Every structure is written in structure tokens, then in C-alpha cells.
Amino acid sequence: MILWINAAIGLLVATTILLLIRRDKLHIRHGVFWLFVAVAFAGLGFAPPVVDWLAKILGVGYPPILAMLATITVLVIKILLMDIDQARQEVQLQRLIQRVAILEGSLQQRIKSDDEASKS
8 A cells, every 4th residue: 555655646746846847936957856756756656676676686684774775865965966056056146246246336437437527
């Protein structure tokens, strides 16, 4: 029974992600990762012996631990990629702020020089 619940959750998550991408609530770059997660949920729900088979090949004594380890590894990688993206966006934002400040300064100088020229 739990296998069908797991598969249903995977399909529900996949459907929700597709709707969020379609409505522009989720950027497609992030949506691809979450679709992968949903497909993995559904796939493991429909074919649970895959984890048992992989655990046997890798020599893991308790197969659910393999699934948990894989999940934790994928989530840590996702968090790392999100931090890298956030750092890149912060640098980009800082550069844009600096460019706007330079442009505002030069605009104010130009207005000031135009005002002085018109008074003469």
C-alpha cells in the first residue's frame, strides 16, 4: 500500500511542478530538478525492488538507508547550487547598484553644468 502512496505523491508533485512552471511561478531551471525528484518518487513507488537491487549490488545491508543517503546527497548538492546562484546574483546586484550610482552622479553633474551654462 505504501508503494502506491509513494507513487501517487510523486505524480502529484510532478503535476504541481508542471502547473507552477506553466503559470510562471517556478523558473524552468529549478523546475527541472523538482521534476526529477517527482519522477524518482513515482518510479520508486512503482518499482521498489530497484532500491533493493542497488543496495545488494553496493553491499548495503539495509536498502532504505541507500535511498536516504541518495536523498540527502541530492539535497546537499541542490543547496550548494542554490548558494552558488545566490552569491552570483548578489555580485550582479552589487555591480548594478554601483553602475546606477555612477550614472546618477554623472547625470547630476551634467544637470549642474547645464544649469550653470544657461545662467551665463
